[in-house]
Each structure stands twice: as C-alpha cells, then as structure tokens.
Amino acid sequence: TLDNGVQVLFKRDPQPNTPVVIQFRTPGGLSLLPDYDLVRVQLAREVIIASGLRGLKSSALGNLFRLHRTTTSVFLSETEHGFTVNTVPDQLDFAFRALHVVAREGQVDDDAFESVVAKSRNRLSATRANPQFQFAAARSEVLFPGAKLNIATMSTASLDAASPDWVRQLYSTLYAHASGTWVLISGPLEAESVKSKVLSYIGSLPDGPVRRPGNVEYPIASDPGVVRQQSNPDDRSVGALFFLEANPGFDDREVLVRTAYASLLTDNLIKEIREKRALVYSISAQAQSPDYPKPHGMIVVSFVADPANVAEIERAVIDIVDEMAEAVSKRGLVPLRKMMLRGFEKSLEKPAYVL
Numbered sequence: 001t002l003d004n005g006v007q008v009l010f011k012r013d014p015q016p017n018t019p020v021v022i023q024f025r026t027p028g029g030l031s032l033l034p035d036y037d038l039v040r041v042q043l044a045r046e047v048i049i050a051s052g053l054r055g056l057k058s059s060a061l062g063n064l065f066r067l068h069r070t071t072t073s074v075f076l077s078e079t080e081h082g083f084t085v086n087t088v089p090d091q092l093d094f095a096f097r098a099l100h101v102v103a104r105e106g107q108v109d110d111d112a113f114e115s116v117v118a119k120s121r122n123r124l125s126a127t128r129a130n131p132q133f134q135f136a137a138a139r140s141e142v143l144f145p146g147a148k149l150n151i152a153t154m155s156t157a158s159l160d161a162a163s164p165d166w167v168r169q170l171y172s173t174l175y176a177h178a179s180g181t182w183v184l185i186s187g188p189l190e191a192e193s194v195k196s197k198v199l200s201y202i203g204s205l206p207d208g209p210v211r212r213p214g215n216v217e218y219p220i221a222s223d224p225g226v227v228r229q230q231s232n233p234d235d236r237s238v239g240a241l242f243f244l245e246a247n248p249g250f251d252d253r254e255v256l257v258r259t260a261y262a263s264l265l266t267d268n269l270i271k272e273i274r275e276k277r278a279l280v281y282s283i284s285a286q287a288q289s290p291d292y293p294k295p296h297g298m299i300v301v302s303f304v305a306d307p308a309n310v311a312e313i314e315r316a317v318i319d320i321v322d323e324m325a326e327a328v329s330k331r332g333l334v335p336l337r338k339m340m341l342r343g344f345e346k347s348l349e350k351p352a353y354v355l
Helices: 038-051 058-067 089-104 110-128 131-143 158-159 164-174 193-200 252-276 307-327 331-348
Strands: 007-012 021-028 071-078 080-087 182-187 238-243 284-288 296-303
Touching: 007 193, 021 089, 038 058, 038 071, 038 110, 038 158, 038 164, 058 238, 058 307, 071 089, 080 089, 080 193, 089 193, 110 158, 110 164, 238 307, 252 284, 252 296, 252 307, 296 307
Parallel strands: 007 182
Antiparallel strands: 021 080, 021 182, 071 080, 238 296, 284 296
16 A cells, blocks of 8 residues: 555466556546536547647557557546556556556647537437437436436537536546555566556555545336336347346345356246247346446346247246246256356456456
C-alpha cells in the first residue's frame, strides 16, 4: 500500500510471450456524479479520446501508442471506474508514464466535442429508428424500469444536455485523486522489475479521501409474467423467457450453484424439447444472478421454432423448470463438478483477470 492510499498487487504470469497487464480500478464510478445517463457517458469517453492527452491529438496519440506496442482502454461503471494498460516487458516505462498521464491529463477540446456530438446525434438517430433496437429498449424498460443506464433512456435530448464543462467535470471528479484505488499488475516478469516504476508513477498520484460509491438503485420488474414472452421484430421466431428474482443477493457459492443449475437445466431442455419432441433448433438456459454490481436475476431460455409452436414450447419449459429440483442427482453433478473445477484451475493461469 503506497503513501497515497493506492494498493498495488502483483502476480507473475508463468506463461511466456504474454502481455504485461496493468489494471487501475477505483471505487465510485458514475455514482459520484450528480447527474448522468448512458448517452452522455459514452459521449464523454469519445470526447476525451478525440481530444487527446496533454496537447496530443487522438491521431498522434494513437500513433505513439502503436509505436510502443501499448494499448489502453477506459472502464466506466456506476460503482467503479479506471482503465487497463496492456504492454510488453521492454515497454514498461512508457506504459507507466501512459498510465500516469491518462489519470491526470485527459483533455476536452471544444472543437472535438462539437464533432463528436454531431456524429453521436446521427448515430443515435439511426439507432433509435432500428426496429431491433426499439424491441431491445422496450424489453429493457420492462425488465429494469427507470434504471439510469437503461438503453431505453437513450435519446438525442441527452446530447442537448451535454457540454464540454460536463465532460471536464466528469473527468476531474473521477480522477481528482487516487486514494482507494487498487492496481493489479501481471505479466512474465518479476515484481522487483516494476517496483521503481510503481513508486515513481503510481506513488506520485495525488492523495485524498477514500471514495465510496454513491447511492445506486437497480430497479427490476416485480412481475416476471409481464416479460415472460417476447416476439422478435424480424419474425425469425426467436424468443426468450425471463424468470426474475427480486433479491438475488451476492455470494460466491450461489454463483456456482446457479451455474450448475443452468447447465443441468440446459441438458434437460435439449433432451426433452429439442431431441425428443423436435420443437426447436436450439435452446439454452443462463443463470445470470447474482451479477454484482447489477443485482438482477434471470434465467433466459432462447428458442428458434415455428411460431405456431411457441405456446407449446413455453409450457414445456415451465414444466421442466418446475421439475428441476427433483431432477438433480449426485450422479449428474459428478461430471459437471469436474468440468467446473477444471475451468477454475485453468482460470488461475490468467492472473490479469483472476487474483
């Protein structure tokens, strides 16, 4: 832990020829802002990229990064923000300098802002006219009514509320100081080789009070029946069934239980509805709850079939879900447990994502 409150973690990647990955994450995210929406958040990211850093326009900046075989990407969510830098061992100094500059010297150029707004307005207008977007937006509004980052809220009116000062305020608020940040460094190198650069570039970031995410609400539909069946605007006979949990909570064990449940449910759906009754071309189940920091829960069943069979397919799915508790056996869990354990052990070889 550095004097400025940044916690730095290191894990050596035993695999040769892998990149050095520096993940910079700070609690807070968009919830630190008094007002935000999906359109302006996307706009802000594009404006900063187009404006450049410390007087370098985006084209010159892009060439500089390509020259150094280093890339960086910004991460923004409602409860956390930061960025990731990918580089190679012989470019560490440039990568750490880039990290420091990204955190401290993002620019907002007025001309770049106007250009990005004009492009965003055209793109957004075309997007909203697309029937598939309209379908997805309507479904999202039913599933997550009133959520700030709901795609159903995307409109050109949000662009009217944007300004260069709002983008500057977003950047300065999120990166005013580094206290509370954690940085995970991984790659085919030793911790000692990055220590001096960590102290120089990360240790020199300003200190401040540790951030905490603001009050973020994740509204969710209270009645799964209203979103159970959706038709597709392209009439390709693709549908989805949503089974909602009002309070899914968060627990690592529950994640594994849901994953196992979804796998077994998928097997049963395929055997009964696809193979035995030949009602669908493909069908699967996903257990997406809990998915912190978006605590919504649903199992999605997708199908492709003759529209005349949709009602029968839905009844079959409901019956299989109702019978799932009795259908789970220790014998059936043996190969699934082995597969999940193998996947977990394999993930440990990717320290940039698993610590």
